[in-house]
Amino acid sequence: MLSPGPQPTSGGFLSLLHNRNFLKLWSGQIISQLGDKIFLVLLITLVVNYQAPAYLATSMASAVMVANTLPAVFFGSAAGIFVDRYPKRTILSVTNILRGLLVLAIPFLPNEFALLLLVAFLESILTQFFAPAEQAAIPLLVDEKNLLSANALFITTMMGSLVIGFAIGEPVLSWAQSWGKLGREFFVGGLYISAGLVLSWIRVQESVTTHDQKWQFIGDLKDGFGYLRKNKVLGQAMLQLTVLYCVFAALTVLAVGLAQEIGLKPNQFGFLLAGSGVGLILGAGILGQWGERWSDRPLPLYGFLSMAFVLLVFAFVDRLWLGLGLSVFLGIGASFIGVPMQTLIQIKTPPEMRGKVFGFQNNIVNIALSVPLALAGILADLVGLQAVLVGLGIVVAVAGIWAWQKGQQIVEESI
Structure with a gap:
């Protein structure tokens, strides 16, 4: 594991509950x-209220999803530069309020499908500013010894909202519609x-680039990429997160x-x-409460090997209980990669570079989620599901072992 080194003992989740700003x-x-999750359900629900253009007669829902996804690929790094220039609390608060106003504006816009696509696109652009600001704010509010627990809690919340948000989206929107014609939009x-x-009430001490300094966008972008190229530890952490998200994206199709x-x-x-979501929540909870005791162990290697084992066994499984059990185990393994690597990135990134780094991370994560969605299904049709799972398992195992060996080499070079 690329470890930040021995850490002071933390109180796990309990110590975070005493941190009002973190709460x-x-x-x-x-x-x-x-x-976010209920908004996506709302977009798909609203599609039926619009006249379909001839070229989108059968794919309006897909068009909405694409409009809501593209900014994540193209604007993440640019948004990260902005995050380094302005107070995190302001960005966190304003982006959410603007997203709310966009949703509230939907009923008052002309009934044109292009405008619904524009709302989806603009909402996603605002999300690209919110995401790196959120990640950059965590180490400003939490002591280093509690960062592992904080990231575990955030990943637990993220996966919990994914499972719960989509599950309750339709019933909640149906209930909100009972308020009146505009109930759904007003609720979201x-x-x-x-x-x-809530985020506007945070009190955080941070230094940001003064506004009278010349803002050189291209120069800042080059600085961010250059920093990531030179910092081998961050590069390794980003690579491991990329492999993790690629696997999950592929499984979304193969499932x-x-x-x-x-x-x-x-x-x-x-x-x-x-x-898998339940497994991620369980693994993140375990790491959040007791992970600091294992800071000298190669947790990501354990995670990669666990995921590889699950993928290889999945290729030969035909029983329901075993398939569901393996899914949970896969999620636990994934948490042993995601939580430590996210924590490591926060620890090793200086405050003035966090927006750029997390913006770039947002970019590669969304690309990692997009490419396998296109390839996994095609490969399964060509060579069969079993062959794809075996191949994916081997790739994950090799990637995990290689990343661990590379991490050991980086540590030795830095001594």
Whole structure:
């Protein structure tokens, strides 16, 4: 493991519960994350109210999803530069309030599908500013010895909102519609605005680049990329997170075939994804409470080997209980990669570079989530699901061992 070294003993989650500013950030994250998931459900629900253009007659829902995804690929790094220039609290609060106002504006816009696409696009752009600001704010509010617990809690919340948000999205929107014609938009917009208000109460000490300094966008972008190229520790952490997200994106596609293999219907593949989400939550909880005791162990290597084992066994599984159990185990292994690597990035990145680094991370994560979605299904059709799972398992095992050996080499070179 690329470890930040021995850390002072922390109180796990309990110590974080005494940090009021962190609790405000965490509360804002919970509300905002739920808003994100229910907003996507709302977009898909609203599609039926619009006249489809001839060229999108059968793919309006897909067009909305693409509009909501593109900014994550193209604007992450640029948003990170902005985050380094302005107070994190302001960015966190304002982006959520603006997202809320965008949702509230939907009922008052002309009934043109292009405008719904524009709302989805603009909402996603604002999210690209919120995400790196949120990650950069954590080490400003939490002592280094508690960062592992803080990241575990944030990942737990992220996965919990993913599972819960999509599950309750439709029932909650149906309930909100009973308030009146504008009930759904007011509910989702209210979530974002509430998150913005909660985040505005955070008190954080930070130094930002003064506004009278010349802002050289291209120069700042080059500085960020140059810093990542020179810092081998950060590069290794980013690479391991990229492999992790690639695997999860591929499994999102392969889960449809896997569901059939273990006796589920194709449209019940969500049970497998939910199992992985439960595993991530369990693993993050374990690391958050006791992870500091294992700071000298190669946790990511354990995670990669666990995931590789699950993928290899998945190729030959035909029982429901075993498939669901393996999904949970896969999620636990993933948490042993994601939580320590995210913590390491926060520890090793200086405050003045955090926005750029987390903006770039946002970029590569979204690319890592996008590319396998296109390739995994094609490969499964060409060579079969079993061959793809075996190949993916081997790649994950090799990547984990290589990353661990490379990390050991970097540590030795730095001594």
